[in-house]
Amino acid sequence: MLGCVLFTAMHLYALNIAPIETWTFRILHIAGGLMVGFAITAAMSVDPEGGAGKGSRPAGLERLAALITALASGYAGACALALWGLSEGPGVAVTNWLPLHLAVALAIASVAGVVSSWCFPSRGDRIHWPDLALMVSALVVAAFLIFVLGRWRMAAGTPLVGTPELLVSASGVLLIMELTRRIAGLALIAITSVFLLYAFAGPYLPGILEHDGYTAKRFFTYLYTDSGVLGPTTAVSSTYIILFITFAAFLQASKVGDYFVNFAFAVAGRSRGGPAKVAVFASGLMGMINGTSAGNVVATGSLTIPLMKRVGYHPLSAGGIEAAASTGGQIVPPIMGAGAFIMAEITGIPYTEIAFAALIPAALYFLAIYLMVDLEARRDGMQGLPKDQLPLVTEMLKRVYLFLPIIILITTLFMGYSVIRAGTLAMASAAVVSWLTPHWMGPKALLRALELGARMSVPLIAVCACAGIIVGVISLTGVGARFASMLLGLADTSHFLALFFAMCISILLGMGMPTTAAYAVAASVVAPGLQQIGISPLVSHFFVFYYAVLSAITPPVALAGYAAAAISNTNALKTAATSFKFGLAAFIVPFMFFYSPELLMQGTWWAILRVAITAGIGIYLLAAALQGYFLAAPANLLQRVVLGAAALAMISGGLVTDVIGLGLGAAIWGVQRWRHKSAGTLPS
Known part of the structure; x- marks a missing residue:
């Protein structure tokens, strides 16, 4: 599609070549x-199995709706052209009737x-007439704002704005929410709607939620500034997100991404639970790049989940492993x-x-x-895939140069190159290395x-813009500062209690939302409160x-878990729990960030190394407690409880x-060894 190519090429x-003025660039984005x-x-794409488009629909009513919509969008477009054609240029004040006519028609x-x-949802593959009208409306909003x-x-967000500005900004908000509904579902729309209602219901609410209220003109125009829709979330989506998503597209188009998965299969496929370990590696790597937990589950899980089931993993475990690994990709540098x-x-x-x-x-x-996967494979006696069903390691090593795009990305970042320049070089290298493979990227492949x-x-552009609406409401109403004062009050009682409350709010705000939007919203509401109680900005935001990331695997609303359930054919809620x-x-x-900042590289190298090692041992003890298998033998309920306590003690970070x-861990090991020795079943 030519429009898609031009959109990416413009960015x-x-x-990289000719920067566009910041606000103009974000509006165009x-x-x-x-x-x-x-x-x-499609208009009802959120529910592909539902009844949208089924049955008969009144043709006369649809023709009337199409006529009204076409006339309105056409007139709005004509007014936009007239504004540009009859004036001296963008930014020049227009005092005639055109802005009002444009806004009403829009x-x-x-x-x-x-x-x-x-x-009247679409029944075919072509662009449906309501969607065409919405495309024209989006263009008119941008034209008016730039003009x-x-x-x-x-003037935006002040009493100086008029009716045209109100109608244009409200139309822009409506368009953003409609596209988000189609792409991300109703969860993010429901949360956004609550915040929009809060802006007007504030004078009638009690306690910390109360505010003076705002006029519609001030409110909607404020949302379309750099404090809202055009703010940090869109700043990131218009630069870093589109750059690295395009990088992921180059990896996919050049088949370099497939090499990563095949390399993992060649190295780990024959080990116990090999496909699950491949899922951990591949999902983490690809999830780091593509920025969406549920999307990554679908991309890599379609290959790894069936293979996990084949080597003996329960379908629930297969889906749970893929969902957890894909979600973890969001925290991989x-x-x-x-x-x-962001x-x-x-x-x-x-x-x-x-x-x-x-x-x-x-x-x-x-x-x-990885330890959970390995211990489950040990406990259930699983094996890896046969050698003849796996790529040869020697063949994979011959093409190890296909790792160059990732190596170039990491190297240039730590050499001091800008993120944009490093991402662009990595993208170009993905195309270049493809020339050494049968999947050569020529002009058609590049397009x-x-x-x-x-x-x-x-999808990420839509959710970032929608998250910007929420951020704008939080900024205008000051509700984030009120939550901060509440956390400050809790901290007087217990820092742990304040952190636990902040955790609950972050997960609750993120449920059902893509990671990017979840973090943007939680950072506006919760992070300022953590900073007020004395926690550093780095620790607070991490x-x-x-x-916000883990909300994707937190029941009852766990998007990554639900996506994995669809592939593994299991109960969605049980898969989310797994x-x-x-x-x-x-x-x-x-919580360790607060009690042991060394985990975030804050401190001496000796302290960082000690905390990392002890936390790693604690992670193993926790995995053993959850899986009921410690070292080389099963663990009973009492031993699992003791192992869990030992894990928490190790993870807390104190000497x-x-x-x-x-x-405690050594005691359990000694008990197991004594019991098996007495029974003559000492594991080798």
Whole structure:
């Protein structure tokens, strides 16, 4: 699709060659994302199994709706052209009737297009007429905002705005929410709607939720500033997210991504539970790049879940492992599923410092999943795949140069190159190394990769813009500061209680939301409160970020678990609970950030090394407790309880607790050895 190619190419050109003014670039980014999104998504695509489009529909009513929508969108487009054609240029004040006519026609076209897309969904593959009207509306919103940009910067969110500005900004918010509904489902829309209602219901609410309220003009125009939709979330999606999603598209189009999976199969496929260990590696690597837990489950799980089931893993375990591993990809540096870039944008902490700080926590997370996988395979006597069904290691090593894009990315980042330049070089290297393979990327393949990049970016662009709406409400109403004061009050009683409350809010805000949006919202509500009680910005934001990520495997609303359940043909809630079990270690790690900042590379090398080693031992003890298998023998219920206590002691980070944890672990080992020796069944 030409539009997708142009959309991606515009971003790469602006990011690397000729920068576009910041607000203009973000406005074009959202408008382009909306247009591509409405072009490639069916009106009711959230429920592909539902009854949308079935049965008869009144042809006369549809023709009338189409006529009204077409006239309104056409008139809005004509007014936009007239504004540009009759004036001296963008930013020049227009005092005639055109802005009002444009805004009214735009509002009618947007509402009619959205309602018509619900009532008259498409039955074919071509762009449906309501979606075409919504594409025109998105373009008109961008044209109007760019035209009045100089005045918009100063007047938006103040009493100086008029009816045209209200209607245009409200139409923009409606378009963003409709595309988000189609792509991400109703969870994010429900939360956004609650925040929108809160902006107007504040004067009638009690306690910390109360505020003075706002007029519709001030509220909706404020949302379309750099404090809302055009703020940090869109800043990240218009730069880092689209860049690295396109990088992932290049890896996919060049088949370099397939090599990563095949390499993992060649190395680990024959070991106990080999396919599960491959899932841990491949899902973590690809999840780091593509920025969406559920999407990564679908991409890699379609291969790994059936193979896990084949070697003996229960379908629930297969789905849970894939969901936990894919979710963990969001915390793997250097990309962290775009989370590192948003954190850098919000906190001002250098990106490289954030990526460096994430190394140990990410290693602990994947160590926990790997150990859970290995212990389950030991306990159930599983084997790996036969040699003849796996790629040869020697053949894989001959093509080890296909790792060059990842190596170039990491090397250039730590050499001091900008993130954008490093990502662009890595993307170009993916195309170059493909020339050494049968999947040579020529002009057609490059265009397909650019198109795929746009298609893969649209979901994240939509949710980032929708998260920007929530961030704008939080910024305008000051509810984040009120939550901060509440956490401050809790901290007077117990820091642990304050952290536990912050964890619950972060998970609750993130449930059902993509990781990027979940972190952006939680960072606005929770992180300021943690900073007020004396926790450093780095620790506060990592704490919030981890729980926003883990909401994807937290029942009852666990998107990654649900996606895995669809592939493994298991109960969605049980699969989510299993993924929660495999990722349980990660729920403990953020508390360690507070009690042991060394885990985030804050401190001396000796202290960092000691905490990392003891935490790693604690992770093993926790995995053994959860799986009921310690060292080389099963563990009974009492032993599992003691192992769990030992794990918590080791993970807490203190010297005394480390000694206690080691002592408890050694005691269980001694008991097991004595029992098996007495029974003559001592494991080898």
